[in-house]
């Protein structure tokens with residue numbers, strides 16, 4: 001089932017998500033819905049708070065659906081290693097129409113669990129590293145704009161507020 005994607009300003013997007021305690025059917029259903037929702041929105045990653053669920057779960061596919069081998073779902077993820085730097089343009093399904101350059105480590109290793117509760121490790125570089133960190137940020141209540149400094153952040157937040165006031169957000 002495709003779920004609506006919440007936008008910047010929705011409370012759940014700005015609060016830390018809770019760890020998943022039970023690896024059950026409803027977790028599996030949530031993950032399946034998130035995968036469908038991500039692909040339907042042509043995204044490369046989606047975190048549970050973006051569909052209104054405050055749990056530490058994300059899905060990602062840096063190929064955008066072109067290679068099913070690239071699809072991952074991680075529950076209760078943690079970054080266990082981060083190295084190097086990259087600075088690339090970033091966007092977010094919860095901030096449609098906005099992008100900016102964000103500096104992040106170029107290589108990361110994320111540990112966590114799959115939907116059945118089996119421990120997994122995901123190593124990513126470049127785009128995948130960026131997606132992993134972007135989704136981890138969502139689980140900590142942060143969007144990419146929160147990583148921007150001063151005027152660059154204010155510019156986006158001001159335009160979002162204007163759209164909200166106009167009822168177009």
Ligand SMILES: [Zn+2]
Pocket residue numbers: 091092093094134138
């Ligand atoms: Zn995002």
